[in-house]
Amino acid sequence: MRTTFDFSPLYRSMIGVDRMATLIEAAMRSEGDGNYPPCDIEKLGDDAYRISLAVAGFKPADIEVTAQPNLLVVSGQKGQGEENRLYLHHGIASRSFERRFELADYVVVKSADYADGVLAIDLVREVPEALKARRIEIANGGSGSSQLERLEDHPSDRQAA
Known part of the structure; x- marks a missing residue:
């Protein structure tokens, strides 16, 4: 249902x-076969992640990793020359695939590494400094007037500030 x-x-x-x-x-x-190839998603730190895909039977040249804003696409196309083999049992999946991962804002791909049949993609959240939380100092002016009012009263101070 x-x-x-x-x-x-x-x-x-x-x-x-x-x-x-x-x-x-x-x-x-x-989405059809959205679980192929199987993958792990790890949180390595506060702003660091790793996606590991089990892509046994694929060569690095057969795999394409594409990063777009808020989207990571990993696709695999089996290379030529595999059709002429005669298998008695073919248990290693080697069909073409495409996996899509929605990424949060400011999450970017740092690197991709292929070893032992596993493709590891490292991601990190890079929030721009302007959007990070910052502490605002509270002035103790005593007179009750704001810094803006003081700058408006003294135009020459505006250039120095």
Whole structure:
């Protein structure tokens, strides 16, 4: 049984949640073989993550990692020359794939490394300095006038400040 949710009430009372609702809908949507290849997602630190994909049977040249704003796409296309083999048992999956990972704002791909059949992609959240929380010093002026009022009273001080 498939359950659907109506997010339209959110749109009436909250601004900017349309992206969140779209992400939730996309996560709930069943996309064919969305679990291939299997992967692990690790949190390495406060702002560091690693995605590890089991891509046994693929060469690094067969895999493409594409980073877009808020989206990471990993795809694999099996190289040529594999069709002529005669397998008695073919248990290693080697079909083409595409995995999509929605990334939060300011999460960027730092590196990708392939070893022992595992593709490891390191990500980090890099919040711009202007958006980081900062402590605002409170002036103890005594006279009750703000710094802005003082600058307006003395235009020559405005250039020095």
